[in-house]
Amino acid sequence: MKYAEYLRQDALPTLWCPGCLNGVVLASFIRAMRKSKIDRERTVVVSGIGCSGRMSQYLDLFTVHTTHGRALAFATGIKLANPSLNVIVFMGDGDALAIGGNHFIHACRRNIDLTAIVINNRLYGMTGGQAAPTTPEGEITRTSPYGNVERPFDLVKLAISAGATYVARFTAYHVRWLEKSIADAIMHKGFSVIEVVTGCPTHQKKKPADILEFLKSNFKRSDASFEEIRPSDIGVFKKEIRPEFCEKVWGLIL
Amino acid sequence: MKKKELLQGNEAAVRGALNAGCNFFAGYPITPSSEIVHGMARLLPKFGGVFVQMEDEIASISAAIGASMVGAIAMTATSGPGFSLMQESIGYAAMTESPLVIINVMRAGPSTGIPTAPSQGDVMQARYGSHGDYPIIVLAPASVGDMYRLTIDAFKLAFEYSSPVVVLSDEVVGHMRESVSLPPLGEKVECKGKVKNLFERKHRTGLAHLENGLPTTDLGEYRRLIERLFSKFDDLKPGVKFEGQKDAEVVLISYGSSYRLSKSAAKLLLRNGISTGVLKLETLFPFPEGEVRKFSKSAELVIVPEMNRGQLVKEVERVCCCRVKGVSYYGSLILPEELAKIVEVLL
Numbered sequence: 001m002k003y004a005e006y007l008r009q010d011a012l013p014t015l016w017c018p019g020c021l022n023g024v025v026l027a028s029f030i031r032a033m034r035k036s037k038i039d040r041e042r043t044v045v046v047s048g049i050g051c052s053g054r055m056s057q058y059l060d061l062f063t064v065h066t067t068h069g070r071a072l073a074f075a076t077g078i079k080l081a082n083p084s085l086n087v088i089v090f091m092g093d094g095d096a097l098a099i100g101g102n103h104f105i106h107a108c109r110r111n112i113d114l115t116a117i118v119i120n121n122r123l124y125g126m127t128g129g130q131a132a133p134t135t136p137e138g139e140i141t142r143t144s145p146y147g148n149v150e151r152p153f154d155l156v157k158l159a160i161s162a163g164a165t166y167v168a169r170f171t172a173y174h175v176r177w178l179e180k181s182i183a184d185a186i187m188h189k190g191f192s193v194i195e196v197v198t199g200c201p202t203h204q205k206k207k208p209a210d211i212l213e214f215l216k217s218n219f220k221r222s223d224a225s226f227e228e229i230r231p232s233d234i235g236v237f238k239k240e241i242r243p244e245f246c247e248k249v250w251g252l253i254l
Numbered sequence: 255m256k257k258k259e260l261l262q263g264n265e266a267a268v269r270g271a272l273n274a275g276c277n278f279f280a281g282y283p284i285t286p287s288s289e290i291v292h293g294m295a296r297l298l299p300k301f302g303g304v305f306v307q308m309e310d311e312i313a314s315i316s317a318a319i320g321a322s323m324v325g326a327i328a329m330t331a332t333s334g335p336g337f338s339l340m341q342e343s344i345g346y347a348a349m350t351e352s353p354l355v356i357i358n359v360m361r362a363g364p365s366t367g368i369p370t371a372p373s374q375g376d377v378m379q380a381r382y383g384s385h386g387d388y389p390i391i392v393l394a395p396a397s398v399g400d401m402y403r404l405t406i407d408a409f410k411l412a413f414e415y416s417s418p419v420v421v422l423s424d425e426v427v428g429h430m431r432e433s434v435s436l437p438p439l440g441e442k443v444e445c446k447g448k449v450k451n452l453f454e455r456k457h458r459t460g461l462a463h464l465e466n467g468l469p470t471t472d473l474g475e476y477r478r479l480i481e482r483l484f485s486k487f488d489d490l491k492p493g494v495k496f497e498g499q500k501d502a503e504v505v506l507i508s509y510g511s512s513y514r515l516s517k518s519a520a521k522l523l524l525r526n527g528i529s530t531g532v533l534k535l536e537t538l539f540p541f542p543e544g545e546v547r548k549f550s551k552s553a554e555l556v557i558v559p560e561m562n563r564g565q566l567v568k569e570v571e572r573v574c575c576c577r578v579k580g581v582s583y584y585g586s587l588i589l590p591e592e593l594a595k596i597v598e599v600l601l
Contacts, residue, residue, distance in 0.1 A: 008457075011468050044324070044452065057459065057468060062452050064323060065459035065469075066316065067346050073313035077320025077328070078452075080304050081278050085324065106309040249306065252299040 019208030021172035021198035032182035046075040048095035055090040069099030083246040093120040093134040108162030112245040129203030155195040165190035167238040171197040173215035256435040263401040268293030270405030277303035278326035280317035285369040287359035290331035311336035315343040325451035331357035345384030353412035359428040372425035374561040392539040394509040398432040410445040426511035493536030502531035505553040518590035
């Protein structure tokens with residue numbers, strides 16, 4: 001497997017910290033790209049701000065690094081203006097669910113044919129390890145020094161409730177499933193969400209190996225129904241065909 | 255064939271946009287700009303374009319920039335509070351050099367203000383609204399005809415300079431109906447210059463970047479980039495129009511609906527034996543320094559009537575050597591008689 005042909009050599013090395021699992025997601029995405037056999041020349045990768053936002057600059061595709069939280073809104077414009085493009089959106093958990101929460105639920109509601117990959121390390125990495133809407137209750141971060149008092153989002157349940165038609169959760173440990181799921185999501189017609197649970201060795205002060213060990217032992221494959229999905233369940237939780245947004249909008253033309 | 259019709263400013267903007275080839279509109283309704291959103295929703299699909307109502311103004315401008323990046327001729331329209339929400343993305347469009355037209359039909363503020371009351375309070379926001387140093391083009395229509403013409407000009411400039419362009423209208427111009435003779439809907443004007451879409455430059459980012467689009471933190475490169483963004487507009491010819499007596503004693507410098515009052519006030523002043531000229535600014539930014547200086551060179555007094563507490567007057571003061579006075583009024587128009595009286599007192 002040659003990764004080099006998908007990477008911008010002049011943009012390397014990445015600015016991610018040693019042991020960051022974003023590299024694992026990047027590699028999984030490249031394998032998924034090959035697996036899905038989509039046209040590389042018609043693929044646009046959009047990202048937001050934060051560590052995950054840098055994903056776009058390393059990929060040798062047509063790429064857009066947007067403003068914080070708005071990646072899905074930019075991607076909506078790109079896809080609507082040219083529905084023949086494959087548009088993949090990388091976001092962090094803060095990006096997608098805090099500042100971009102509004103755009104996230106509306107993209108789900110519209111069922112626009114985008115693939116949203118949300119890298120969830122359960123905190124804000126680039127800004128220095130503060131609490132995110134996905135930080136577990138009780139967890140200590142820079143902005144929750146006495147333990148997080150907020151209830152975290154379950155991204156999978158949120159996406160399903162808001163109307164996304166392909167919803168999955170995997171982790172940076174379960175890379176084979178992850179890569180297959182990304183390939184499926186790219187081929188899925190409609191709004192796809194894949195949550196990838198990772199971690200942050202720098203701010204969680206954990207060894208990368210310990211984070212992988214945690215992901216391996218805590219996250220279990222499941223095909224639970226909506227009511228029964230737990231935050232530690234991984235798998236594909238929703239896959240349905242519903243009329244797609246661009247087709248409806250372009251259907252009004254002529 | 256042009257025929258006379260009774261049109262509203264906002265409707266004229268829709269016609270201008272469609273004739274300029276606009277094929278992507280993303281917006282969120284807000285008074286007093288909603289008629290633009292309504293018009294685009296109804297007409298764009300008939301002209302092969304895409305209309306989308308986004309969840310808010312931030313999403314609207316973001317979607318429009320995204321569309322522009324893949325080659326669409328994109329526009330959004332809003333009013334005061336929505337324009338404030340769009341500011342971060344306006345800076346992003348300037349940094350990524352994305353051609354885009356943003357119409358702001360100003361209303362009384364700050365904050366929610368009076369949604370239906372006229373104002374020209376967003377002049378400085380249009381110029382300096384986003385963070386950091388960036389240049390921008392701002393055009394100000396004063397009539398229904400201007401709304402049509404300047405919307406088309408905005409698209410031309412957006413593509414010529416690969417930049418966002420703001421059409422800064424106000425409630426009076428947006429809602430007023432006038433009898434106009436405009437080219438009919440569908441009479442296309444070629445304004446798509448050299449479109450630099452995504453496929454010509456492979457990476458776009460709001461970060462300081464090299465020419466290939468990849469980010470850099472090299473200060474020399476950063477300064478070169480900012481310098482280039484500003485110098486792009488060096489050859490831009492600003493739209494100004496001078497009427498009245500040459501070497502006039504009093505020059506009224508005006509834009510938007512205030513220009514119309516200035517014109518009427520000038521007539522009254524002339525009748526009273528005061529030599530008066532009116533300089534209409536259609537381009538507010540880049541600020542037409544040379545033209546303002548030229549037409550006010552021999553004036554004794556320059557008056558800048560504005561529907562705000564004094565915004566553009568500061569730019570005028572900067573370049574004029576004579577006495578400069580702002581006349582502020584807001585929430586409603588000022589009568590030409592009142593304006594003329596104020597000028598006579600100031601003189």
